[in-house]
Amino acid sequence: MATAIRFEHVRKAYADGTVAVGDLSLDVQEHELLALVGPSGCGKSTTLRMANRLVEPTSGRIFLDGDDVTDVDAVGLRRRIGYVIQNVGLFPHRTVGQNVATVPRLLGWDKARTRARTGELLELVGLEPGRYARRYPHELSGGERQRVGVARALATNPPVLLMDEPFGAVDPVGRRRLQTEFRRIQSEIGTTVMLVTHDVDEAVRLADRVAVLSRGGVLEQLSDPVRLLAAPASAAVADLVGTGAAVRLLALxxxxxxxxxxxxxxxxxxxxxxxxxxxxxxxxxxxxxxxxxxxxxxxxxxxxxxxxxxxxxxxxxxxxxxxxxxxxxxxxxxx
Ligand SMILES: Nc1ncnc2c1ncn2[C@@H]1O[C@H](COP(=O)(O)OP(=O)(O)OP(=O)(O)O)[C@@H](O)[C@H]1O
Missing domain, CATH: 3.90.1280 (CBS domain Like)
Structure with missing residues (x-):
């Protein structure tokens, strides 16, 4: 299977000297959903944001489909990579339809094509276009807003999607439903996903593989969810998966x-x-x-x-x- 994203000895030290990520090497395979989990401040978001150059690595190399991301123009790069964050960041004064159409508009797609794509995406995320396209973000529930965020990120069919706590602001029941639906969509369209979460349950439920990080972006374990729960590779991982591991396994x-x-x-x-x-x-x-x-x-x-x-x-x-x-x-x- 081809590698979609490769981190090679990546380090990020912020200007104040904080070493968020010391020396991380990690491959994300094409079409897989890889979850990054770990305690607060361990460097998950920094790692994710280096992939689309919202954060520039201090050293090391990151490849997207074999291209060194530092050689690619940052704007062009972000068109190849969708990005979804907690609370989505929808434009409040634009309708749902206009929000989803943001990138197609920037790319100069004509109206008919943009409209067709917007409708298709809203359908995909379970929001009937006739009901939702003209609404404004404040007229939606938290879960619905999150769906719009996913639709917007998928607008140009990017091969890679980065997600930072995408379901974090949604209530537990809605969250579970969104997770299941997102997993279905991801399997259907085959997007490679790198997802940051501090929720081990979310990671094991959604991911093909889970990367557990500890402080400084140290990779403690990289494995499929069952192995992670059944055989934690270190005390830090055992600590993270906790005593509920057997119960979590039951869900798998x-x-x-x-x-x-x-x-x-x-x-x-x-x-x-x-x-x-x-x-x-x-x-x-x-x-x-x-x-x-x-x-x-x-x-x-x-x-x-x-x-x-x-x-x-x-x-x-x-x-x-x-x-x-x-x-x-x-x-x-x-x-
Ligand atoms: N712009 C910045 N300047 C200085 N330090 C930063 C900056 N951004 C993050 N950090 C620090 O880098 C470390 C890693 O932060 P990061 O946000 O990557 O962790 P995280 O695992 O995503 O945390 P959380 O789960 O709490 O969101 C933390 O110690 C954080 O305080």
């Missing part, structure tokens, strides 16, 4: 037929669990069932029952699968 696995025991008819009425459901949903259903077993459906048929040992077996399979892979492997996309 799914119920499979091989985890089931034969149907006995013991489970009473309760939430329906289906083959392919996330393990955390199955766990919740199991916890609510006094018999300790839930019927599992596939299509219209009950194909077996899940109990606690079955759930544990599924969890172990997930973890063992991750242990067999090495760190820093290219992502395998299933979406």
């Amino acid at each position: 696995g799914t119920v499979e037929r091989r985890d089931l025991s034969p149907a006995t008819g013991t489970p009473g009425d309760g939430p329906v669990v289906r083959v392919g459901d996330p393990l955390d949903a199955a766990f919740a259903a199991l916890a609510a069932q006094p018999s300790g077993r839930v019927a599992v459906h596939e299509g219209d048929a009950v194909v077996g029952e899940l109990d606690a040992p079955g759930l544990l077996a599924a969890l172990h399979r997930l973890v063992d699968g991750a242990q067999d892979r090495t760190d820093d492997t290219a992502p395998v996309r299933t979406a």
Whole structure:
């Protein structure tokens, strides 16, 4: 798989002497979603902003599709890279449609093309153009504004999207929905995404790979989410993923037929669990069932029952699968 963004021994020392990033080398693969996580002040935003030269590195090199970003004109560079930040920064006196059309207008697209693209993008992010294009940002919810921000960043179909806490200002329920929808859009259009978050749950839910940084932009671990949770590479990573790691893992696995025991008819009425459901949903259903077993459906048929040992077996399979892979492997996309 080709490399979309490459950081080679990158260092950033700000004018006051703060070394935000000491010596970072990191590759982001084409079409992957790579999340940067770490404690406040560890250099995540600095790293992201060096990729589109909002921050100039002190030393080292950064490549975008093989081009050294310092050799490319900064304005041209930013057209190849979408950028989404928390609270979006929409223009308050421009409508949603005009906000989304910002870059196409700058590029001199004609009206018909701009209008068509704007409509298409609003559809893509789940905002019906007829209802939303003429509204102003203050007439939207936080989640809707964030969607407009994503649509605007995608307007010219940039191959790379940088996102800094993009869902940070959205309430937890809306945030989860936005994450899921964003992941679908990203898989569909294949944009390479580098996303900064301090939320480990968000990172493991969204990312193909997670890069954990500690102070000074030190790369503590770079791996797929399951391996990150199951086998933290250092005390700093273990600290970050915390005691909730097993529960987070549950969200990453799914119920499979091989985890089931034969149907006995013991489970009473309760939430329906289906083959392919996330393990955390199955766990919740199991916890609510006094018999300790839930019927599992596939299509219209009950194909077996899940109990606690079955759930544990599924969890172990997930973890063992991750242990067999090495760190820093290219992502395998299933979406
Ligand atoms: N313009 C600046 N001048 C001086 N120091 C800066 C500047 N911008 C950031 N820093 C410092 O660089 C370090 C890394 O900051 P950065 O914003 O990259 O971290 P972060 O991991 O994104 O933090 P957070 O999660 O809190 O946003 C911090 O110590 C910060 O105070």
